[in-house]
Every structure is written in C-alpha cells, then in structure tokens.
Amino acid sequence: MTVLDLPAPPSNPAARLRWAVADGVVVAVRNLRHIRQVPDKLLNATISPIMFVLLFAYVFGSAITVRGGNYRDFLMPGIFVQTVAFTCATTAMGVSNDMSKGLVDRFRSLPMARSAVLVGRTSADLVEGLLGIFVMAACGLAVGWRVHSGLGRALVGFALLLLFGFAMNWLGTIIGLLMKSPEAVQSLVFITLFPITFVANTFVPTENMAPWLRTVADWNPISALSAACRELFGNTAAPYTGDAWPLHHPVAAAFGYSFVLLAIFAPLAVRRYRTAVGR
Numbered sequence: 001m002t003v004l005d006l007p008a009p010p011s012n013p014a015a016r017l018r019w020a021v022a023d024g025v026v027v028a029v030r031n032l033r034h035i036r037q038v039p040d041k042l043l044n045a046t047i048s049p050i051m052f053v054l055l056f057a058y059v060f061g062s063a064i065t066v067r068g069g070n071y072r073d074f075l076m077p078g079i080f081v082q083t084v085a086f087t088c089a090t091t092a093m094g095v096s097n098d099m100s101k102g103l104v105d106r107f108r109s110l111p112m113a114r115s116a117v118l119v120g121r122t123s124a125d126l127v128e129g130l131l132g133i134f135v136m137a138a139c140g141l142a143v144g145w146r147v148h149s150g151l152g153r154a155l156v157g158f159a160l161l162l163l164f165g166f167a168m169n170w171l172g173t174i175i176g177l178l179m180k181s182p183e184a185v186q187s188l189v190f191i192t193l194f195p196i197t198f199v200a201n202t203f204v205p206t207e208n209m210a211p212w213l214r215t216v217a218d219w220n221p222i223s224a225l226s227a228a229c230r231e232l233f234g235n236t237a238a239p240y241t242g243d244a245w246p247l248h249h250p251v252a253a254a255f256g257y258s259f260v261l262l263a264i265f266a267p268l269a270v271r272r273y274r275t276a277v278g279r
Contacts, residue, residue, distance in 0.1 A: 010240060013090045016117045021079065025120070025123075026116065026120070027116045027117060027119070027120025027121070027124075028119070028120040028121075028123040028124040028127070028171055029055040029120075029124075030120065031087055031181065038058055044173035046132065046135050048083070048086075049079060049083050049132050049135055049136040049139065050135065050136070050139050052079055052082070052083075053075075053076070053079055053136060053139045053140060054139070054143070056075050056079070056203060057071075057072050057075060057143045057144075058143075059202070061075065064203075064204055066205060066237045066238075067205070067238035069199045069235070069236065070144070070237075070238025071237065072140070072143055072144045072145050072146055073146065073148075073230075073233075073237075074205075074230065074235060074237055075145070075203065076136070076137075076140040076145040076233075076235070077157075077225045077226050077229035077230045077233060078200075078201070078202035078203050079140070079202075080133060080136060080161055080229060081161065081164070081197070081202060081222055081225045081226045081229060082197045082202055082222075083129070083132050083133070083136060084129050084132075084133070084161050084162070084164055084165035085164070085165075085168055085193060085196070085197055085222060086170065086197075087126070087128065087129040087132075087165050087168055087169055087172070088168040088169065088171050088172035088189060088193065089172065089174070089185075089189040089190065089193065090125050090128065090170030090172065091121060091122060091168075091169040091170075091173055091176065092172035092173070092175040092176040092179070092183050092185045092186075092189050093150060093176065093189075094125065094158075094176065094183045095118075095121060095172070095173050095175075095176025095177060096176040096177075096179055096181065096182045096184075097182050098117070098121070099176070099177065099276065100181060100182065100255075116175055116191050117273070118223075118269060118270065118273055121169075121173065122166060122169040122170060122173060125169050125172075126162060126165060126166050126169060129162070129165045130134060130162065132214055133158065133162075145235075147233045147235075148233070148234030148235065149232060149233055149234030152275055153232045153233075153234070154233055157228070157229045157232030157233050158234050160225065160228060160229065160232070160251070160254055160255065160258070161225070161229065163255070163258045163259075163262075164221075164225055164254065164257070164258045164261075166258075166262065167258045167259075167261035167262040167265065168261070170261070170262060170265040170266045170269050171261065171265045172189070173265070173269040173273075174265055174268050174269040174272055175188065175189060177269065177273055177276055178272065181207060187235060196220065196222060197222055199213065199216055199217050199220060200220040200222040200223040200226065201216050201217060201218075201223045201226050201227060201247075202222055202223070202226050206218055206223065206242070207241065207242070214242065215244070216245055218242050218243075218244035218246070219244055221246075221253075221254070221257040221261070223244075223246065223247060224246040224247065224250050224253040224254045224257055225250075225254040225257070225258075227240070227246075227247050227254075228250035228251045228253070228254035228255075229254075230250075231250055231251060232251065235237070
C-alpha cells in the first residue's frame, strides 16, 4: 500500500475520537515495549527516587527539624512531587529523539491519527511515572513513612500526583519539539527543573527562607502540590503561617495548577507538532 492508497480518516467526530484514542494506545504500548530493549530507561523512575529517599531520610533528615511532625512524613510527599515533575525530562528527551531520528516521519506514512504520537508518548511516560511512585512508596515505607489518612484520601493524593505528572509531560513534549537535540533538551530541563523543585517546600519548610525567597517558594506550584499530598496522606505537621493562598488551600490549588498547565501546554504542543511535521 502506498501513501496515496491510505484510507481517509473517519468523518464522524465520535469515530475520529475513537480512532485517535485507539492509535494513541498503540503508540503508548509501543513505547512501553521499547523499555525491554533499553531497560536503563527505567533508572530515572526507580534508582533516582530511591537515592533521594535514602539521602534525605538518613543524611539530611538528622539535621532538619519539622515543627510538630516527623521529617520522613514531611519528606516523602516532596519526593513524590519531585519525581513526577521530572517526568517532564523523560518526555522531552523521548520526543526529541523521535524527531531527530526520523521516527515521526515514518509514523506519518501510516494510516494513523497524528495526535497518537503525542498522546502515546505522554501516556507511556505517565505509566513510567506510576512505576516510580510505587517504588518510592515502598522505599518510604521501609524508612518509616506512613499514610495517616484513609484509603480514599490517599488515592486522591496519588491521582493528583498523576494528573500533575501528565501536565508536566505535555510541557516536556513542547520542549522536545522546540529544542534541536536530546543533549540540549537534557541541559535545559535539568537547569530549570532543579531550582523549581528545590525553591519550594519540597524538602524543607519555607518559614526560615529569606522573605523574598519564601514568597517565590510559597506560590510555586510544586509547593502547593507537596502541601496537598501531605494533607491527603495525613502527613501534616505545624499549620502554615504565611499569607499565600495556595498553601492555605493546597488541594484546590494543586488541582487548579495542574489543569492550567494542561490547558496551556497540551494545545501548544499539538500546534508545534503540526508545524514541525508539516514542513
């Protein structure tokens, strides 16, 4: 079958949606199967979280005091948030690799929905992020972290982490489409994400930061998500004493930040992808 013989996409909107979802699932499964050939892709989702848990729990934990609570209970939600935020890097490098190696051009010759490439990539990386969360949870339980809320609230916390991770995957998608090489992507993502995840309440309370830095940290979406997870997991310590609205209503703020990021970056990524493959 030549490119000219390819069947036309369905004209019915519902049929087009089913077609796009089915193709997205196929691409996602393809990306997940690729892990068997390159198992070191799982290092970021497994080894890195374990390393952070052990370093902060046993090295920094002995020197950090959290008012009214246990530092390991304070730490684990922050580790969860940092890990799902860094799925952005995995997606960005994956998209950049696919673009630079001509894989997307080969997909274009197939009778598939164009959106399937991006949906499949972000969905597969979301599954990898879920694996990382399971690994971290097990490691956290081993070092003394516990969920003190009910099962329902804990599941909402994990769902919120996945939602934020999915939004970050779309940010990674647009970065991968804009940068010229995987090496450039890696440098940009790590230079930007490390300050964003550390200038927050991820690993330490913000109350002892300089006033201007505390303001930045308190309004950081990472801080809202970390505080929301602590609340939903029952890992709260002393009440927040600042004036930032997101930290007084962390669950609502975290959902809001996630949906805003998704609403901004998903359309931008789709538009940029159409421009890139239409050249």
